[in-house]
Amino acid sequence: MPAEKAIISGLSGRYATALFALARESASLEALARDRAHLTAFFGEQPGLLSLAASPLLTRNQQGAVVETLATRLDLSALMKKFLGVLTRNRRLSILLAVLRDLSALEADHKGEVTADVRVARALTKTQMTALEAQLKSIAGRDVAINASVDESLIGGLVVRIGSRMIDSSIATKLDSLERAMKGI
Structure with a gap:
């Protein structure tokens, strides 16, 4: 990116x-x-x-x-x-x-970082946050400042937004996709 x-x-x-x-x-x-x-x-x-x-x-x-x-x-x-x-x-x-x-x-921009807005179903542990930061750094190609927030409606997984790019791996979205597929939409 x-x-x-x-x-x-x-x-x-x-x-x-x-x-x-x-x-x-x-x-x-x-x-x-x-x-x-x-x-x-x-x-x-x-x-x-x-x-x-x-x-x-x-x-x-x-x-x-x-x-x-x-x-x-x-x-x-x-x-x-x-x-x-x-x-x-x-x-x-x-x-x-x-x-x-x-x-x-x-x-973040002044420090040469990119900001990632992350919504998770449950609060991340320090280990999970470090792993997520490393993964996002490899995707973004530079240091990442994470703004994490808890959104229980996701059920599980997370939603990441970096600039205009969004990665949605939440269970709620996957269930919604399955529901649409089953309805034939």
Whole structure:
């Protein structure tokens, strides 16, 4: 597979690209990566909190207070605090997870890696993750940063997306294919 550049588009892509450029100019890419990881992990553990914070029922001041408390609790960098303030003022907190995903792709591209979004039926062990990373590296031809998420609807197996390429070896897809074949579709 030839080396692919990260394709970042849409509103979240514009915000992510601007934030990444600011971090690069101020030589704070490491702090940005740390902040992104903290926010991604936090909202992964507390998925409803972002919806609550982004609620249109809250005033900008209330949203700002929630964001400020969160930023202090997670010990985020000044750049990320300012960025979250901009999202809050522009009423764009709802796209924060998409911005974080796009930032991850930009960081990987900057390091010469490719990002692989992997959905699995059950969480992977460290050994499985290492083996998957090695296999994906051989397919992509360069280092791979894996964004893994659990999706129990897959039943078993995994779905990998690297750039525009998708590899679906989930049991759910195989069962769906069998069902279509049996129906004669």
